[in-house]
Amino acid sequence: VEVLDQFASSTAPTLWAEGAWSDVRGWPKGIGLFDGRLWNGYADEFWGSGSDLYESQAVGEEDDDAINRLIATGNVAQIQAILPLRRLLVLTDSGEVAIKASDYDEALTPANNSVRDVASFGAADLAPIKLDNKGIYVDRSSIQVMELSYSVDAQDYIASPLTRLHKNIGRPGITKIGFSRRPETRFWATRGDGQLLVKLYEPGENVLGWARSKTATGDKFIDVEILPGAPGEGEDEVWAMFQRRLTDGFHYYLEKLGPLYYE
Numbered sequence: 001v002e003v004l005d006q007f008a009s010s011t012a013p014t015l016w017a018e019g020a021w022s023d024v025r026g027w028p029k030g031i032g033l034f035d036g037r038l039w040n041g042y043a044d045e046f047w048g049s050g051s052d053l054y055e056s057q058a059v060g061e062e063d064d065d066a067i068n069r070l071i072a073t074g075n076v077a078q079i080q081a082i083l084p085l086r087r088l089l090v091l092t093d094s095g096e097v098a099i100k101a102s103d104y105d106e107a108l109t110p111a112n113n114s115v116r117d118v119a120s121f122g123a124a125d126l127a128p129i130k131l132d133n134k135g136i137y138v139d140r141s142s143i144q145v146m147e148l149s150y151s152v153d154a155q156d157y158i159a160s161p162l163t164r165l166h167k168n169i170g171r172p173g174i175t176k177i178g179f180s181r182r183p184e185t186r187f188w189a190t191r192g193d194g195q196l197l198v199k200l201y202e203p204g205e206n207v208l209g210w211a212r213s214k215t216a217t218g219d220k221f222i223d224v225e226i227l228p229g230a231p232g233e234g235e236d237e238v239w240a241m242f243q244r245r246l247t248d249g250f251h252y253y254l255e256k257l258g259p260l261y262y263e
Contacts, residue, residue, distance in 0.1 A: 020045070021040075021042060028047075029041060029079055030042075030081045030091070036052050038054040039088065041079035041081075044077045048067035050064055051065075063109040067110050080092060081127060096157075098157060102114070121139045121159050123138065124174070131179060142173040143174065145170065163210070169212070174197070175189075176190045176223055180238060183234050186198055188226065194243070195213065197212055198212075221242060222240075222243050235259050238257040240254075241255075
């Protein structure tokens with residue numbers, strides 16, 4: 001045996017550090033890709049991987065090293081989701097914050113990043129939606145659907161409720177959101193009482209109407225998912241998980257909703 005380098009000691013080392021994530025400490029809730037980095041958020045702390053090195057969390061001072069810091073915005077914040085838009089937005093249960101470089105077009109680096117509050121609505125523990133350069137999420141009450149959009153006047157993202165014309169449409173609580181783009185943009189949301197909410201979303205035409213879909217008595221919408229329509233078709237596919245009450249008890253079915261328009 002050729003010894004290339006002697007071990008420092010033959011006993012177990014005492015210098016060690018527990019990992020930030022584990023089955024004991026918990027795992028990231030917010031995950032997203034932005035600016036060539038994989039971002040993870042857990043509790044009130046977020047991490048950005050090395051630049052184009054998604055598996056590397058080696059923090060350092062070089063521009064392409066990983067990034068790690070606390071939200072530290074003055075509120076006790078628990079990260080619920082990460083939303084990569086034109087800026088990296090982090091949704092917490094107490095507010096919404098933007099992670100910014102010193103200049104709008106500059107990349108985030110270990111030495112060039114700052115955390116700024118953009119709103120204080122807070123977010124529910126539901127996956128948000130990225131819709132072009134806007135973000136859609138449910139606030140911490142689980143009742144209001146919110147929109148994050150860039151404001152030229154504020155030079156930052158601002159939050160506004162999409163339920164402002166129907167403040168109670170989300171009661172008793174929204175459990176899932178999704179969206180379809182064809183034939184028009186629509187938001188779909190399941191509600192805690194088993195109803196399905198649908199919002200036609202055409203802000204350029206000032207069309208922001210909500211509607212509700214009900215099933216037979218005792219049946220419930222449990223979940224909703226949207227898939228792209230087949231080539232040549234004019235509509236996306238909307239699938240729903242139903243809980244149906246039959247004579248021998250409750251049964252669950254995955255069903256495809258019919259087309260919105262018939263030729």
